[in-house]
Amino acid sequence: MTACTERHPAAPDNNAAGEGQKGMPIEHSMTACTERHDVRCSLEDLDRSARRVLLTNWRGHSTVPAARLYPHQWSWDSAFVAIGLRHLSPARAQRELESLFGAQWSDGRLPHIVFDPHVPADAYFPGPSFWRSTAVPGAPGVPTSGIIQPPAHALAAWLTFQADPSTARARGFLPRLYPRLVAWHRYLTTRRDLTGSGLMCVVHPWESGMDNSPAWDAPLSRITPVPSTEFTRRDLNHAAAAERPTDTDYGRYVRLARDYRDAGYADSLRGHAFAVEDPLCNALLAAGEHALAAIAAEIGHDPQPHRSAAARLTHTLTTILYDAGAGMFLPRDAHTGTHLRSHSVGGLMPLVVPDLPVAPELIKTALSDRFRLRDACPLPSYDLTAADHDPGRYWRGPGWVNTAWLFWHGLRLHGEPALADDLRQGLLDRVRDAGFREYFDPLTGTGHGTDEFAWTAALVLDLLRVP
Template sequence: MTARTGTRPSAPGTVLTGRDGELDRAARRALAGNWRLCATVPAAGLYPHQWSWDSAFIAIGLRHLSPVRAQRELESLFGAQWRDGRVPHIVFDPHVPADAYFPGPAFWQSATAPGAPGVPTSGIVQPPAHALAAWATFRADPEAARARGFLPRIYPRLVAWHRYLTTRRDLTGSGLMAIGHPWESGMDNSPAWDLPLSRVTPVPIGEFARRDLNHAAAAERPTDEDYGRYVRLARDYRDSGYADALRVHGFAVEDPMCNALLAAGEEALAAMAAELGQDPRPHLAAAERVTEALMSTLYDPEAGIFFPRDAHTGALIRSYSVGGLLPLIVPGLPVAAALVSTALGERFRLREACPLPSYDLTAADHDASRYWRGPGWVNTSWLFWHGLRLHGETTLADDLRGRLLERVRTAGFREYLDPLTGAGHGTDGFSWTAALTLDLLRAA
């Protein structure tokens, strides 16, 4: 979705009937159950706080029900923005018991971090899907958004967020933002991170208590060893005062999906600037710079896909993950046809697999039930669906949309699914699955 394309927002009172109506009502119930005063948790048990890119996708669905509630979703998140512009990946709910999630507020110690907000948060970030969500939310009801002053308040915060990513997180001078933790990728446990993670010494399991295994099977979650590496990276970053430099980030990767969202987000910011009577050209220029850096640095023409790059070694990480396909969301991407061709091939099997697998179906270490190591997620397939529409692949887009809705009808609002059988995995009642179902149901 960009400033020039995307699902047309339906009137909040639009009534769907038949099977679509049943699915619509179920999605509404799931989102209502996860609503907490001014924001939506991803899932009540496993994820009891507000997550950053989850709220972006949730707002895109909520705009069809209540554009004002969608605005509040984003405003709540950006109310916890740090002074340097970063948007934390978790905003902690003080009403939730401190031991309900690890790492919790006591681990991150944001209260003593320079520039942190007055509410407890984590110190790392997540993919920048927010400008796309904010513009879609505005378009759902421009009159209500103008009456509330939504864009005048959210736009400068989005600008500061993108500035943080393009300055503080450009760790190599390549023009690309880098992630400093697998959690920042949104695709936490992807095999793409195995090589750079192998250099990180894990914290022994006895030094921390995992809470995720209280809500999900161990076979579907990261291993204890990988979780120990995640804790090590987060602790080192915290102890540095959340400073951004290669010497601080033991793991530093330039990720295709994150940078594609940044480029597409700049297009959305350009549309916001024009709406506010400001010059959109700086945002369009920024989108072009990031796109050019993506093409020159991360694209492999022989493979027909984008690969992440290890910022410490400068080497591409040749792991076929769905993130390498998602630059398809960038307007004017010159290699869109090649990405579609790769998606249709045996590694992703676009015409058959649904949702798109998070990782290469032909790889020996593909695992269709373990977190980001093979299962499909509705949000990444939703992004690819919008990319298909953006680049004129309407037949493929319509087919993917129909199959996604059938998967959800059968499995429910699961966190992730087996891309070939459709079996549900992870937690149930997952908010972005429900929210993006609302959007898919209203696609035109």
């Protein structure tokens, strides 16, 4: 075999404090040009392409998920984006989170959208004029939505710090972000504990991150949808209707959001027609408390309150939401007190929690026919054996890279490196074949939704740098 002379980018300099990409082109030697040469080159192309997506979607202070479909800053998207950006520019990853928390409300809530005033007001629905946040006491000056998204932020902040501690310390990243993270978690564990169980509730399907999951069908069936003639969807200008929630779904979403807005964004069980204790959100909250304990120790605060909160959340989550017969966690309808017996990927997400007592059972369920961990990739968002599984429609069947990344993180955490490595390779193969799509058919790998999706690119960058 002759030596390859193709030039490839070096790995980024993780100690760089600047905003750009580091590393000069290098030539790999003849010893690298083995039978795996094509794979190597392909992965380096994937790395370059992922960097390009994040650069294209960067807006100077934050990253949009996708320029046309999602032209603003989204909450849990920014958490995942920071996890990838930390490998390119730790300072930019820190700014991603700082920008988001700059729009935090005084009650501690972190809104699910921070609107960019330079984007036309009608580019996304519901936009600023719908949410009317600037008229709410305690809301920031920048327009935002009034609902939330899953609390992945403390975990992202700690991982971002670990990428370059010296830069983070020089910038005062953790001391500035820590009180905001604490206020965010306090909001969730007080204002959003609507049943007194110790678990937080989501009060809108959008808050779960898994908008139109079949897991929400039963409680949503009680909601009278707003007629589609009363609102104008913008998402269908950029994505196929067959891959998006239906007009009836949107009618219910609008009803719930409008009622919340008109109630001044007040939280009470009686005030929310939809209220669910969600496994994914509570798992990220528990994992986030572990991260906050590490952050507290780093900046000289007492980590014990966070360790106690993590243990309490883990116990309550397992006691209330774990279903031994299903081998996974199930959401609970806060109004009826009953489990929502729909097998969505959210029920596997507590694997991200350290010291989870039922981790082996979750892994066994992931390997079962419902999710087929060994050959379905990304993990399907909904039970593959269900009659209403739809592999191309948003959260009703396709696989998403972010939930697969969370499960991969959990596999590593709970001593399953071989399964984790297989999942990592499967994800990289899917994205290499189909591009940086929003979601994928978990069996065929066909890409769906928008392209150039930021968290897909960011998490690919993270997966490419696994030690």
